[in-house]
Amino acid sequence: MTEEVVVIPGDGIGQEVVPAAVDVLQATGVDFEFVEAAAGDHVAEDGGDPLPDETRELAANADATLFGAAGESAADVILPLRDAVDSFVNVRPARTYPGVDALKPGMDVVFLRENTEGVYAGHEARLTDDVSTLTRVVSQSASERLAEYACDFAPEGFTVAHKANVMRETDGLFRDTVVDVAEENGVETDTALMDALAMHLCLRPEEYGVVVCPNLAGDVLSDLSAGLVGGLGLLPSANIGEERALFEPVHGTAPDIAGQGVANPCATVLSAAMLLDYLDYEDEADDVRDAVEGVLAHGPRTPDLGGDAETSDVTNAIVERL
Amino acid sequence: MTEEVVVIPGDGIGQEVVPAAVDVLQATGVDFEFVEAAAGDHVAEDGGDPLPDETRELAANADATLFGAAGESAADVILPLRDAVDSFVNVRPARTYPGVDALKPGMDVVFLRENTEGVYAGHEARLTDDVSTLTRVVSQSASERLAEYACDFAPEGFTVAHKANVMRETDGLFRDTVVDVAEENGVETDTALMDALAMHLCLRPEEYGVVVCPNLAGDVLSDLSAGLVGGLGLLPSANIGEERALFEPVHGTAPDIAGQGVANPCATVLSAAMLLDYLDYEDEADDVRDAVEGVLAHGPRTPDLGGDAETSDVTNAIVERL
Ligand SMILES: CC(C)[C@H](C(=O)O)[C@@H](O)C(=O)O
Numbered sequence: 001m002t003e004e005v006v007v008i009p010g011d012g013i014g015q016e017v018v019p020a021a022v023d024v025l026q027a028t029g030v031d032f033e034f035v036e037a038a039a040g041d042h043v044a045e046d047g048g049d050p051l052p053d054e055t056r057e058l059a060a061n062a063d064a065t066l067f068g069a070a071g072e073s074a075a076d077v078i079l080p081l082r083d084a085v086d087s088f089v090n091v092r093p094a095r096t097y098p099g100v101d102a103l104k105p106g107m108d109v110v111f112l113r114e115n116t117e118g119v120y121a122g123h124e125a126r127l128t129d130d131v132s133t134l135t136r137v138v139s140q141s142a143s144e145r146l147a148e149y150a151c152d153f154a155p156e157g158f159t160v161a162h163k164a165n166v167m168r169e170t171d172g173l174f175r176d177t178v179v180d181v182a183e184e185n186g187v188e189t190d191t192a193l194m195d196a197l198a199m200h201l202c203l204r205p206e207e208y209g210v211v212v213c214p215n216l217a218g219d220v221l222s223d224l225s226a227g228l229v230g231g232l233g234l235l236p237s238a239n240i241g242e243e244r245a246l247f248e249p250v251h252g253t254a255p256d257i258a259g260q261g262v263a264n265p266c267a268t269v270l271s272a273a274m275l276l277d278y279l280d281y282e283d284e285a286d287d288v289r290d291a292v293e294g295v296l297a298h299g300p301r302t303p304d305l306g307g308d309a310e311t312s313d314v315t316n317a318i319v320e321r322l
Numbered sequence: 323m324t325e326e327v328v329v330i331p332g333d334g335i336g337q338e339v340v341p342a343a344v345d346v347l348q349a350t351g352v353d354f355e356f357v358e359a360a361a362g363d364h365v366a367e368d369g370g371d372p373l374p375d376e377t378r379e380l381a382a383n384a385d386a387t388l389f390g391a392a393g394e395s396a397a398d399v400i401l402p403l404r405d406a407v408d409s410f411v412n413v414r415p416a417r418t419y420p421g422v423d424a425l426k427p428g429m430d431v432v433f434l435r436e437n438t439e440g441v442y443a444g445h446e447a448r449l450t451d452d453v454s455t456l457t458r459v460v461s462q463s464a465s466e467r468l469a470e471y472a473c474d475f476a477p478e479g480f481t482v483a484h485k486a487n488v489m490r491e492t493d494g495l496f497r498d499t500v501v502d503v504a505e506e507n508g509v510e511t512d513t514a515l516m517d518a519l520a521m522h523l524c525l526r527p528e529e530y531g532v533v534v535c536p537n538l539a540g541d542v543l544s545d546l547s548a549g550l551v552g553g554l555g556l557l558p559s560a561n562i563g564e565e566r567a568l569f570e571p572v573h574g575t576a577p578d579i580a581g582q583g584v585a586n587p588c589a590t591v592l593s594a595a596m597l598l599d600y601l602d603y604e605d606e607a608d609d610v611r612d613a614v615e616g617v618l619a620h621g622p623r624t625p626d627l628g629g630d631a632e633t634s635d636v637t638n639a640i641v642e643r644l
């Protein structure tokens with residue numbers, strides 16, 4: 001069976017790391033057909049919409065999409081794309097690797113970020129000259145859907161992040177719903193205030209396995225964890241919906257190094273491994289992860305990891321290990 | 323002149339560290355009169371309001387108040403107290419000290435946290451069985467007041483944290499107002515997305531000096547920085563209003579060690595130093611900070627810093643160095 005995957009490199013190093021991940025996917029032996037689509041600043045600069053309807057439609061109809069990064073237009077591209085695949089959870093693993101310097105060696109945490117609401121529901125208004133408002137939305141149904149996914153993902157239990165001491169109604173609903181669903185499923189949970197959790201992740205990340213978060217909390221806590229494991233160059237992510245999914249590195253366009261051929265492709269290759277998992281090619285997914293780990297441990301490495309290899313050297317080394 | 327200071331120890335280790343800080347204040351030679359007031363879980367357990375009207379009134383009429391910590395009732399105590407002193411900024415320095423293990427030695431960042439609005443403005447509703455909302459409020463006037471304070475505080479320039487790529491109207495107003503006020507005052511700024519900043523603080527905190535934040539962003543970024551400098555035991559804070567101010571350690575009640583006499587008093591003593599600064603006893607404030615630094619460098623140290631000293635040992639050592 002041919003697996004059709006939509007590929008949206010986007011801007012900056014997206015143009016370098018997405019083709020690298022495609023090379024790796026092709027080397028797995030799975031029968032892929034890649035359909036490339038455009039999005040990002042470069043489309044907007046040519047007078048188009050940063051997310052053209054055609055790209056949106058392709059993602060909305062594909063089983064799986066691989067996205068790179070977008071520049072200034074990031075929010076205008078990635079938020080509608082997450083919506084187009086109807087993704088309700090953003091899965092963001094943050095772990096360290098042998099061979100990679102990390103502030104917290106031994107960290108291995110997966111964030112399950114609510115992906116549809118919170119402040120991202122985005123109802124804003126300028127009420128007066130002086131006052132603006134944003135309506136943050138938290139629903140029981142979205143919290144339930146996330147919690148059910150979390151119970152499948154982490155039957156061994158998970159932590160629920162929240163700020164319900166201040167956002168009593170909204171984060172209270174989030175926390176209580178997630179905890180209740182877990183209880184019904186016989187899954188253990190503990191809860192943590194997001195501010196305290198930000199500190200505890202810096203001090204004792206080994207105490208955390210899976211963390212279920214409201215949307216913005218997941219955004220911040222996963223980026224902070226990128227800092228603890230050695231930078232954004234290693235963090236993949238998966239936006240999972242009921243019927244489709246979108247995979248993307250957590251990093252952005254890295255304008256400082258874009259076009260030089262030295263971007264670290266690992267975050268995007270690891271996102272491609274999540275795509276393989278999602279399409280039920282679990283062995284191939286494991287092979288890709290093993291290959292990335294081997295390369296991280298033994299080189300070659302790109303400059304962000306202290307090496308002087310190019311993107312293509314790293315990609316080839318991953319492919320050779322498959 | 324006698325300086326009247328309201329003192330609210332609160333719950334848990336608040337009962338231990340606030341008296342310690344009072345001892346240090348008394349040893350500075352400034353003529354203080356301390357008025358003690360009650361708040362926290364222990365008041366609620368006795369059938370009262372966690373923040374009794376009388377305590378609120380005392381803080382609302384004092385030049386300066388020193389607060390310890392409150393337990394479950396923390397939000398019901400500290401948020402109305404911040405409001406009672408009409409504080410518009412929460413000043414939170416996060417720095418490392420010689421002699422104290424830190425994940426990021428050399429970090430020295432001060433967060434200026436907006437203290438009146440954002441999600442803390444707290445208009446929440448349960449719209450339907452399924453849906454709850456919170457109205458986040460950002461005003462130009464509050465952003466201006468904060469920005470003017472920041473320009474005085476950091477004429478050398480500062481960073482503005484925001485999430486205006488998603489919260490375009492509200493954080494856009496915050497970011498643009500703060501940047502505009504700084505420009506009018508000839509103060510340089512740069513801006514940073516709060517998620518990216520959480521990562522950059524872990525990787526390169528030495529690139530940041532003063533960071534101006536919306537309320538919740540300041541809450542999370544300062545707690546995360548506590549993790550980077552070695553824990554909450556060292557972080558003081560000042561809630562500054564036009565005419566009064568409230569000083570408090572960033573840490574909570576630490577129920578695991580409360581009552582044992584081993585709590586680290588440094589965060590509260592450093593908060594007392596900020597109180598001295600506020601009342602224009604700058605020399606005495608510097609003396610207290612120097613004494614704390616000396617004790618941190620040479621001991622005695624409480625168990626949280628790897629020592630086995632008691633609160634009173636550390637307090638006495640600070641007093642001896644004055
Ligand atoms: C670009 C931005 C809208 C996005 C987000 O906030 O979700 C990014 O920070 C991310 O985490 O993928």
Ligand SMILES: CC(C)[C@H](C(=O)O)[C@@H](O)C(=O)O
Nearest residue numbers: 165166195396397400401541
């Ligand atoms: C207790 C809570 C309401 C408070 C806050 O969120 O401001 C605390 O986390 C703090 O930072 O002082």
